Amino acid sequence: MQEPGSTSRAAVEEVGAGLQGTWLQRVTQELPLDPAPQPALPLAVVAVERYLGGGPGAAGLPRPACPQYCYDVTLADGTCQRQCYLVPPLHRLVQRGALRAGYQVRAVRCSYLYDERLLGRGFLCLEQLEVVGDRLAAATLADGTCQRQCYLVPPLHRLVQRGALRAGYQVRAVRCSYLYDERLLGRGFLCLEQLEVVGDRLAAAPGWRAPPAESRRLPLKGGRKHFLPLWNNEDPYGDLWVVEKPPGQVDVEASKLISLGHLEMSWRSRIHFHPLLVRIMHKSRLRYYGKPDKRLDVPYQAYFEVADSSGMMSMVLWNSLCPEWYNSMKVGTVLLLEQYAIKASYPFKTQATPGDSQMKRFATIEISLNFRDPPTKITVISESMVKPEWRLPEVKYRFITSVCLFWTEHGEDFWTSRWVHVIDGTSNQPFILELFATSQPDVFEHIHPSIYLL
Template identity: 45%
Template sequence: MEGSSSCSSMLSAPRQPSFLLSTLERLSNTPCLKLSAQEAPPVAVIALRRYLSEQAVDQQQPVFYSYDVTVTDGSWRAKCFLHPSLNHLVHTNTLRTGSDISVRQCSYVYNERRLGCGYICVEALVCDAEKSALLPGVDDIRSLPVLVKPGMERSMLLHSDVPLQPDCRHYLPLWNNDDPEGDIWMSDSPSSETVLDVSKVALLGGLESYLRYSKKPYPLLVKIIHKSRLRYYGRPGLKIHYPYQAYFEVADKSGIMSLVLWNDLCPEFYQRLSVGTVLYLQNYALKKSYSNKSRPQMSHYGMTNFTSTEISLNYREPAAVITIVSPKSVQPQWGLPEVSYQFTSRSELENLPGDYVCDVIGLVTFAGRVERVISKGNKGPDKYWSYRWVHAVDGTFDQPFILELFSTSHPEIFGHICPMTYLVCTQMRVCKVEGSQPYLSSSCGTEIFITGYHKGQPYVGDPRVKSFIQWTKTLKDNTVMQKSTVGGYYCYPHPPRFFKQTAAKSPVPLVSAADLKKELETLQYREHKRVAIQGWITAVRYTEAPRSSETQTMEGNEVSDDEQEQVGPEQQASPPTVKQTFAGGSLSPSSDRSSANILKIKNHQSETTPSCLNRGSASSKRHRNTHGREEEEVDQGQVCNAPFWEISGWSIQQQELSERLCQGGLHQDSIFRKFVFDERITLMQWSNLQPGQWTSEPIADPIPPASCPGYYQLTILGINKQMAVDAAFFPVGNVGDPRAVGLPQDPHNNTMLSCLSSGFLFPLSGAALPQPGRRQQHKRCPSRS
């Protein structure tokens, strides 16, 4: 092992002193290869990369994923291994790119199975400022030299796009497993212009006979008519370097069959294959299909679907030969079918049965923040799916499509969904829930396209797509933009007013207070869970948010508590505000009860029907994550003057609690923002997940202020009176709130209980959402193709 204290001569040393360089020198001269320091200058995190761990036998708690963290001190950059004990800092987004950290303990680790390789392991650190104070002074991160121990220049290979741990070949996305990540994924290879011998090709309809008699089949000439997202099936101990799988549906003149791309072929071909691509396949394998495999809906083609057999393309045994045929070389006499779609309009959605599969096109008016949900029934490493809620209008109905969109292995599209873009979603499943409007959910076979990605897609000639494009040309951009929103907490379908516990497995489980505590403690960054608890509301506090020009506009109709006694009947009929509901003045034309009476009635009813508090408990889970961008809370203002109510004896009773959870306010990230076209980059960054790599792009503008007149903080006492939960409640008060879409707006008397059970103030204030169904003739400015 080399003991030199200088860095590689291949790299010219920077002029200014370097903390990273001095650290490597000290590690080289330390007998135990370990350093500790109480104080250390900050370094900036410029990359966080995740990959499957090598499972250690002696670990009591298995660690499924490892992380490489790349840091810079402004002079050098170094890729280090993050000790597994620090993984939780990544899980909660405490350790994130674009921030500064102070390394308190590190060591140097030699690769015992590879010559001339080693790396720094960060074993203890302190996360400093949310935004780095160091990075703004760095002009070009890529120009900084990479720190390598002298004599170990071979480690330069490990400091590229390959994990530091031995036997690991590739990185995974930071927040899910289904997106391509890294330079191994090819996308720009040209199609073949070679002359193909199509005199002897097999038809899909005859492949079952080859499988039956184990004969080597002729080549195939097929067209891709459907593409599914990637599936990653890696787990510790699996001796497969690229454990990926991707399903396609291919067709020729005889019918349709599934094609599976396996393992090493996925990085090479997945991003190069798209719907409409023609393939010439040789040396493929035939296998029997899984009987319980979910399949895309292909009935609209009117062709035979061969479901008992599937085509397997492998990297070896046998090594498949895949030729992508140039569109110019495709001949009509081959008889390959045209790609077909089954677009559904919003006006038709109400009459479609549940689980019906369709395609949709619409103009985006709301793009929710990207969240994560853990995969159901996952027995291996924790697997998270990324998803977001989207609203889109198509000009046929006065309500938008409500779309639940999961990542489709195309992050360049999924991360750029924003209002004012044309959105196409294929293979969407109709979901119907009692008490809510129908919505559409994506599946593993869904593809998503937005403005900038429509050119050349087979659907551009579909009559319904052309009709939609003509309608959008009649709209005014400003009219649509004024009703468009981004981000915020969004939960659909809406919780029922009355919680019913059934024998069947409920999508919203009823949990104990102890289980709720565990759920909150294990909740990861942007992870979404829905649970129900039983309890009593023991205290309510109204907090008025800081006023901005936007907030004042929303509260233009609000009157103070004193003024409410003087207003006339016509003024009383105006929509209520959040504060008025708490104060309990003239909450509706027929209500003249005092706030004390309302709260007494509310408290009595909450004790008799505690399960109605499901909405409040569901909201509380978003407030647990005190790390990352979600830690910023709405200013609680002058708490001493805030309207407040509690049950008698609560001040004494709360001293006997064993624990109190979620003491905090409403997070800024939980409130939607109005969409402004000039601020779209900032808004997209804010609503997307924290990136795994920092880029030296111009600093984004500050996030626009939230439209939040105020909110309630409820204290819910567990049914056994041992634990209490503080939960923020922000009722829908304006039709401009994206949560108002699909909300059953049954009249109620605006008591606290009725607002909690319904989720909104009655009636909602503000102008109506865009009325695309009227197809009013307006002039549209920019074209969107």
């Protein structure tokens, strides 16, 4: 009888075989002209990523009524990993949740598509896939010098299912072992038996070297420069987004600053504006305005409400400044703005409600921050450097998020729950259940409309 939480021999053999495969390496190095041969072993799905498709339709064809999205799937066979293009008929696998990171698949049919713009280069197209398992069996770890694919024992699968272990997080291997494969003399793989998640910021990892910009993974088709989140367009996603910018060390000269009130009165008679010192009072969600027939590299926009002692005004962060600064601009952050632009405000925009009802609002203009025309200079001022004589308004309400709670000293002192509306057939009116995350995290995460619950 197998001990609870131990690794079954079948699972070990399956992962051991997968960790020794070289099918991806062969099929991409030999550049097959015919459909690629089918691999004998399952492949691990490392990532499923979405992006906006390219360009308008061909001449004479109607333009699509809604944006067309593409999907790239990163597969690994233990020796290497490759980014592959998922053909449109297989998109339903992603949309139904049948294909996701951590699953095992077998490439039934695939081909190699050459890019005529780059001599001898192309990518693998997945034309038919068979999902053979949903066990989250392997994790790839890196220490800045090398990386290794390791087997994750079943008791640790809950970390992945709860989102507590994901790509980009830092971990400490508390206990691990090396498992030899008796079929291959002297070869085996590392088994992770106990892990401690110590942070979600890659930049702080000792010895970690961030990949250069030119080596970042980019979408395979359409000439896009970034990926989108899998299920919406508004959340930051990918290594393009900076986690947090450090505060700047600047000497602020109050005599050279301009107030928002003075700016509102004199902006039409100025070409260049004096620096602004403001505090963020409100932050909106990102807005993605990319379109298939537009070629903007990073089509994002974010609205903020900023204030000084004279009042409050809207501020707009545009395009490539969003990945660089959006995560660092929080409610309460103090900013020094230089080389910004001023534009007339959109008249029908919904205005945020100020925390202080006595605060004056300047609604006719807005501050525009962009990477050109002119290139804006932004500096975050540490809260410890804020001086009372600047008379910056305070934020009335500040709320902690669940992400922050996870990293507090008492991070395990709260529960995760879901509200589920259920009908049992005896009435047309649903009753409501509050379900807490229990010892069945996989069941908890896969509750969705139309399923049956016992």
